[in-house]
Amino acid sequence: MALHLYDTATRDVREFRPARGATASMYVCGATVQGIPHIGHVRGALNYDVLRRWLLHNGLDVLMVRNVTDIDDKILAKAADAGRPWWEWAATHERAFEDAYTALGCLPPSIAPRATGHVTQMIELMQRLIDAGHAYAAGGDVYFSVTSFDDYGVLSGQRLDEMQQGETQAEGKRDPRDFTLWKSSKPGEPSWPTPWGEGRPGWHLECSAMATTYLGPEFDIHGGGVDLVFPHHENERAQSRAAGDGFARFWLHNAWVTLSGEKMSKSLGNVVAIPEMVRRYRAVELRYYLIQPHYRSTIEYSDAALSEAAQGYRRIEQFLRRVSGASGEVRAGKVAAEFAAALDDDLGTPQAFAVLHNTVRDGNAALDGGDAAKSVELAETVRAMTEVLGLDPLSERWAERAGTESQALADLVDGMLAARQRARAERDFATADIIRDQLTNAGIAVEDTPNGPLWTVRD
RNA sequence: GGCGGAGUGGCCGAGUGGUUCAGGCAAGGGCCUGCAAAGCCCUGUACACGGGUUCGAUUCCCGUCUCCGCCUCCA
Known part of the structure; x- marks a missing residue:
């Protein structure tokens, strides 16, 4: 399609x-x-x-x-x-x-x-x-004559005779519903010269x-x-x-x-300003939240809904991390056919996200089942789809590889995790858990996988 | 007054005339795990209200209620 x-x-x-x-x-x-x-x-x-x-x-x-x-x-x-x-x-x-x-x-x-x-x-x-006779100048203003254009109202489904008062009344207007193309400037206002006088653009x-x-x-x-x-x-x-x-x-x-x-x-006064949002949340999670619902549906903003969306995003991010942790680099592959069909249908992002999550689930299952090849293949599909949505967790834009920003942190954490692995090998779980708690308290989440521990910086 | 949108399971949010389910989040149970975390499996039996059409409606039609937007600047 x-x-x-x-x-x-x-x-x-x-x-x-x-x-x-x-x-x-x-x-x-x-x-x-x-x-x-x-x-x-x-x-x-x-x-x-x-x-x-x-x-x-x-x-x-x-x-x-x-x-x-x-x-x-x-x-x-x-x-x-x-x-x-x-x-x-x-x-x-x-x-x-x-x-x-x-x-x-x-x-x-x-x-x-x-x-x-x-x-x-x-x-x-x-x-x-x-x-062409569709506009006229009057007293330095220029107006568009709405009655001169038969199609007026077609886009918005308005009927000219049902329309209530248009823009503010001005003396030069032939019809109150005419709209301003150009407005003459008052003294002290910025203005540009025109054949009809000094003024500034109508909106x-x-x-x-x-x-x-x-x-x-x-x-x-x-x-x-x-x-x-x-x-x-x-x-x-x-x-x-x-x-x-x-x-x-x-x-x-x-x-x-x-x-x-x-x-x-x-x-x-009910505004949620972006500069503040970006300070409080990861921008990519805010993006996820705002593009998931269909573009023609109203979003009733709430912090709770945004947090839920963030969880959803992290699930995708986590999957890609698991796969790259197990199998190395994951490239962007091809998007799923159902994903393409969803977007082709008037940009059906909700369905597209459903496909994305289904692919993540299948990929996780493949990983759990030991089918590395399949998990990589699905991860590549996930990357392709998130790329189209501008959400690719592995892209340069959104990747949060602490190690690339701070080799010192990476060395430190890797060192602690190595110590923890030794403790675990000796079944000294008390020590292992103390190390994990230290990392957790520092905002670093640790997950044990068959391929060794994975760590991520939270918040 | 005119035009338009919306009311779905605990929450967010799709969709469709009919036994099989959007998807996510949260919850409960299970598997896995030294314990966790993550992941996987299972569970919930929803469609504002009242009529009508139909073998069958959440999905179509009519009406009612509620909410929102535009008709003035606005993403």
Whole structure:
């Protein structure tokens, strides 16, 4: 089965075929860099990272654009409150997002364009829309005329006549539901020159301009959080298609991370910030937790659920360690067919994880049964699958080989374990247990295996 | 008011018109172990509520209740 994806615009699951042969193009709505990233922000990025890895795994070249909205009302307001330049405020938080994505193992995008760097392209797009009669300038602002575009509302399933009041009323608007492409600047605000006056970008315009700049007038996938369906994506789609571009062929939307049943947002104060999470948990375990549920299902965040997920991850990690401890290096093999089928079915990560765990169980059983060859084969499959999910415990990214970081620690522990083995051989279990307790107290877990003791650093 | 999502076993979280089960975590029993740990095996008999369709529904239809999101900035 080939990859099938759910498209918000058509509300069905369709086969995905890249428009341009072996290259898939993705545009993902990144952050408005006004604050510190929380796990909700990162969840979406992780979902699209898994999709990207799956496309790569299937031999496609993937062009991925993840934008940075570095100018908007909130950035200006917050920077002003903090008494800092708006551009510094934006740059600071852009780095915080970048760090969060990296910490959780997201592959870097092909490019992360900033809105402020693409004003030229925005002006061009506005001009095309005005020329085509879909937009108009009024008092330095530029608006998109929603009634001029028949398809308006198709993406979000809204009917124009049922829509409640649109953006804030402005005098120049011909219809209250028209949305702003460009807003004139007030004195003291940052601004850029345009044929219609000094001003700054409206929110929606940048994505259309940047997506088509880098990916062309038509591209494969446009992703973002469900809250962006309306108005953001509806408006993007309207302005681009009205301008004559094909724009996104598939619209993907990831669900929320909620806390106590509510959407996570700064105004509610129920935010779980990434920098703190990464201090408290292993990033790979947080990643595991966030990508296991289906991307269109809401995750109700809880510490308990995260801890459970961490246990699940450690089971996989442990298996790979057991096999490499017994048989040496484990390479990445081929993913299981059922795993591929699961991901091909609209990125069915829950089923994919089930396959992963079943493979781990079989591999453990093979190991227990003395079938080393089979255990290695299954471990190689496990590695391949975890690699697609960005969770490979043996990858350079996530491997926690204390020995490579500290030869001194490794020598010390190995020495103690050798002493313990001698004590055990002499059936001096009291001494053996004292040594093990010492290690345990130092945060080092010891496991005896037929091939000798294995140790790992906990926490 | 309009549009959309969700209610599954102790917990997380999939899925399907029908005897065989998602998967994980936790629990109990067993095997293994000097003891542990890890691992393996076994156990739990779930699908919000009320109707209907059906030989048979958790899965389809209708209704009810509850929760959540979007319609204003938002991942």
